[in-house]
């Protein structure tokens with residue numbers, strides 16, 4: 501590890517077997533061993549937005565054959581992948597790829613990467629890019645240009661991506677692809693939106709509205725990281741309580757899988773906590 505780390509969390513969220521936080525930086529607490537572990541560590545190295553992770557010549561032999569995107573889960577409406585190649589412009593935010601039956605959708609944007617673009621092209625290209633809020637737009641111009649695809653952002657955050665072709669307005673949900681809907685969840689920013697894949701055992705892409713804290717095993721709706729209106733953010737969380745979510749895939753913080761019935765309990769616990 502060199503001195504460039506910005507403490508974005510990308511490496512230890514992706515590969516907690518080898519990386520961990522340590523005050524204001526990350527550290528390697530265990531060296532990888534075996535092919536699979538080497539590949540995971542190499543992917544974490546690729547994902548790091550500031551090239552802070554260094555590999556020895558021996559560990560470089562574990563270079564993964566395909567790299568990102570890596571598969572996360574299957575849903576009847578599509579396959580879901582993590583894109584890696586985090587961008588410093590979005591403080592290492594995660595971006596996700598939905599490979600759906602009616603085309604592929606990128607949720608938030610990684611840094612521009614020709615190898616990642618080649619992989620996505622081989623998987624069918626991109627039909628649309630969803631920008632969940634103003635902070636995580638990263639290299640959206642390059643991705644949109646490379647794939648000739650349109651971008652969607654809420655009009656309240658549109659100044660962060662003024663070239664976006666589609667603006668979501670108001671607070672009503674809107675379908676943008678088969679099984680994929682956008683839910684306005686203002687609060688963290690005025691134009692924050694979540695994307696929901698499916699209705700039962702759904703996958704929720706929550707941007708910075710909501711994430712999982714693995715140490716405390718709780719959903720986090722953070723006032724400390726709220727840039728617009730925390731009361732609105734709480735109201736937006738209430739809107740999500742009735743959903744049937746299996747996977748939570750945020751831009752920052754840990755992802756999490758919920759067993760049946762756990763989602764609602766977790767949202768209620770967080771609502772109790774933030775409403776005092």
Ligand code: SF4
Nearest residue numbers: 505506508509511548
């Ligand atoms: S991914 Fe890179 S910048 Fe982010 S915490 Fe790890 S080493 Fe630091």
